[in-house]
Amino acid sequence: MTVILVNLGGVILVAFIVWWFWMTKAKAQRAGTSTIDILVDGGTFTPSRIEVAAGKEVALRFFRKDASPCAERVVFDELGINVELPIDQHKDVLITTPGAGEFSFTCQMQMYRGSLVAK
Ligand SMILES: [Cu+2]
Structure with a gap:
């Protein structure tokens, strides 16, 4: 026992x-890794201006409510990131900025616009 x-x-x-x-x-x-929630709806990213620490990994958690094909992808042109956003779901995009600066992000048609400000 x-x-x-x-x-x-x-x-x-x-x-x-x-x-x-x-x-x-x-x-x-x-x-x-800090996480920032971004809503994708009505032609705008909310928030559309995001401040992050330069050179540190950050997770941008997109939530796409807009079902139109316009909002299908998020593109960070300068960073070489192009990601599909599923409807009504969270999608994490991990980003490490190469340094301080401003990096724009848009939908694939550049109607949705936002900027990532690394300091
Ligand atoms: Cu679009």
Whole structure:
């Protein structure tokens, strides 16, 4: 009986350690990357002017409500990013700016317009 209890204790301890390390790692990853929500609707990105820290990875979380083909893609021309946005879903676009500066982003027809300001 004692042997079983000791073994069970060991298993629980190992499970706890594994869980602890995974949790800590996940937190560290989230802390390193900030997330900014952007709504895509009615011909405008909201917000349309986004300030980020230069050279640091940022996740832009687009939420496209506009079902028209106009809002189908988001394009960061200077950064070489062109991503399809699914309707009524969150889409994360990870961006690391090459340095300080202003980088525009648009829909593929350049009707939607926004700018990413890296400082
Ligand atoms: Cu468009």
